[in-house]
Amino acid sequence: MRGVWAVERVRDAERRVFERTPEAALMRRAAFAVAVRSAELLAEQTGGTSGRRVALLVGAGNNGGDALWAGAFLRRRGVAVTAVLLAPDRVHAEGLAALLRAGGRRVVASGDSEAARDAVADADLVIDGIVGLSGRGPLRPDAEALVDAVTGLLVAVDLPSGVDPDTGAVAGPAVGADVTVTFGGRKPGHVLAEGAVLSGAVTVADIGLGEALGEPDIVLLDPADIGALWPVPGPEDDKYTQGVAGVAAGSATYPGAAVLAAGAAVLATSGMVRYAGPAADAVRTRWPEIVATGSIADAGRVQAWVVGPGLGTGAAGRDVLAHVLDQGVPVCADADAINLLASTPELWDVRDPETPLVLTPHDREFARLAGEVGTDRVAAARRAAERYNAVVLLKGHTTVVAAPDGRVLVNQARGAWPATAGSGDVLSGLIGALLAAGMDPWLAAGCAAGVHELAGDLAADGAPIGASALLRAVPDAVRRVRAAAAASA
Numbered sequence: 001m002r003g004v005w006a007v008e009r010v011r012d013a014e015r016r017v018f019e020r021t022p023e024a025a026l027m028r029r030a031a032f033a034v035a036v037r038s039a040e041l042l043a044e045q046t047g048g049t050s051g052r053r054v055a056l057l058v059g060a061g062n063n064g065g066d067a068l069w070a071g072a073f074l075r076r077r078g079v080a081v082t083a084v085l086l087a088p089d090r091v092h093a094e095g096l097a098a099l100l101r102a103g104g105r106r107v108v109a110s111g112d113s114e115a116a117r118d119a120v121a122d123a124d125l126v127i128d129g130i131v132g133l134s135g136r137g138p139l140r141p142d143a144e145a146l147v148d149a150v151t152g153l154l155v156a157v158d159l160p161s162g163v164d165p166d167t168g169a170v171a172g173p174a175v176g177a178d179v180t181v182t183f184g185g186r187k188p189g190h191v192l193a194e195g196a197v198l199s200g201a202v203t204v205a206d207i208g209l210g211e212a213l214g215e216p217d218i219v220l221l222d223p224a225d226i227g228a229l230w231p232v233p234g235p236e237d238d239k240y241t242q243g244v245a246g247v248a249a250g251s252a253t254y255p256g257a258a259v260l261a262a263g264a265a266v267l268a269t270s271g272m273v274r275y276a277g278p279a280a281d282a283v284r285t286r287w288p289e290i291v292a293t294g295s296i297a298d299a300g301r302v303q304a305w306v307v308g309p310g311l312g313t314g315a316a317g318r319d320v321l322a323h324v325l326d327q328g329v330p331v332c333a334d335a336d337a338i339n340l341l342a343s344t345p346e347l348w349d350v351r352d353p354e355t356p357l358v359l360t361p362h363d364r365e366f367a368r369l370a371g372e373v374g375t376d377r378v379a380a381a382r383r384a385a386e387r388y389n390a391v392v393l394l395k396g397h398t399t400v401v402a403a404p405d406g407r408v409l410v411n412q413a414r415g416a417w418p419a420t421a422g423s424g425d426v427l428s429g430l431i432g433a434l435l436a437a438g439m440d441p442w443l444a445a446g447c448a449a450g451v452h453e454l455a456g457d458l459a460a461d462g463a464p465i466g467a468s469a470l471l472r473a474v475p476d477a478v479r480r481v482r483a484a485a486a487a488s489a
């Protein structure tokens, strides 16, 4: 599990560390890490460091200071370094002095715009020290023009400039980095929204914040974590002991949603799946191992329900949802179940608040239920989780999973191939199976999101896929995460 810390938490940790370590020492550690990573990249991509050209984009604060010190360190490796000063009046004076002492050059962006542009365009590698944790809003036009001129590698100091540090949101021009070197731990801007993509490969450098950071605000599950948590049968197990998943989904109009959700439950774990609803024939034909019935009242006992995909929002769907919520077992409510909960708030009264509920909205379903998502997706998911006393999985390229107790995890997609019709139905089936196996609902949602996204990537392998192909790749994805767990054990 990797941690992510909100900017205010990082600031607090810094303040505590400053009590025993001078700020300048921390900055030099940070800058050294930027220099080391930049030199590695230069060596990998251009075959060496000596004689290579590096330009520093230097803003008004300590982020620019880091870049200047990194430039001074790179000079020792024989790199030709030019600092482009965007705010010469407010430049980090010690950092600039260190760079000049080491034989670096400086140009002022506004004073000599041609030289500044050339320095950036000719550089093998550009270091973005425009803004870091104090950055607000997009790149200003002078910075944007310089960033547009970059032709070489781009290394962001702490965070790509133009990305909101706490939400990853981007409201205009921003740096797209090949590599970001950050300090102490990841920040939300590295893992959320556009920031997750614009950060490139993130390196976390230890600058001594360590224990002062405390527990992370957000966690990322690695494949090995998911593999270690994924339920697998033991010698004592039979089909019932592993948990029976129930699927109440599909309608005459949307039988496919039922086939996909129920199929995902079949492939996720090796217990048993029951289906209840109007798509019983279609489900049975595709998945003969499923015990299918037309009516929810005849469904039999299950340890968790998936309800909603293709259900419809009419009276029949409402009755099914009310029945499922009244069973006293964990429920994953997706799609029309969420729409019904939004339009018919009385349905909440049926639910025993002690039984786990996982809600899996996309942005439009979320808006119907809990208001617009807005730019802070973590805050939105957290708010809804608390309000409904439910785990809220907010779908997207970065999926956010918030628990009512405040825990949040995010899953970053490798590609966008899972953005295909019916793929959400597969996700809900995976979650239902993990809930039936008795997993903590927050982890169940997070592990399912990870395997779902990996299955999409494996199935696509560079070409578009449908949800059926994603579903077929679920066993492969489970094999991969289990192999990762075995390798790291």
Ligand SMILES: NC(=O)C1=CN([C@@H]2O[C@H](COP(=O)(O)OP(=O)(O)OC[C@H]3O[C@@H](n4cnc5c(N)ncnc54)[C@H](O)[C@@H]3O)[C@@H](O)[C@H]2O)[C@@H](O)CC1
Pocket (backbone or CB within 6 Å): 014, 023, 026, 027, 028, 030, 031, 059, 060, 061, 062, 063, 064, 066, 130, 131, 132, 133, 134, 135, 136, 137, 138, 139, 140, 157, 158, 159, 162, 183, 207
């Ligand atoms: N405080 C510390 O202990 C350490 C800080 N470090 C560095 O310091 C950075 C934070 O430094 P600062 O707090 O000085 O601030 P920044 O360097 O992030 O920003 C400097 C100033 O830029 C201006 N600004 C904000 N948004 C802008 C925009 N869109 N375009 C142009 N200018 C904008 C603001 O006036 C802001 O105060 C971190 O990201 C990290 O790189 C590191 O040296 C490690 C140690």
Ligand SMILES: Nc1ncnc2c1ncn2[C@@H]1O[C@H](COP(=O)(O)OP(=O)(O)O)[C@@H](O)[C@H]1O
Pocket (backbone or CB within 6 Å): 335, 362, 394, 395, 396, 397, 398, 399, 413, 415, 416, 417, 418, 419, 420, 421, 422, 423, 424, 425, 426, 427, 452
């Ligand atoms: N741009 C994207 N990149 C990666 N995954 C995405 C992207 N957009 C959506 N997804 C994922 O695809 C799935 C879509 O679910 P959903 O919107 O419910 O589709 P449907 O209702 O058609 O099944 C979710 O798991 C979501 O996280």
Ligand SMILES: [K+]
Pocket (backbone or CB within 6 Å): 063, 128, 129, 130, 131, 132, 156, 157, 158, 159, 160, 161
């Ligand atoms: K930066």
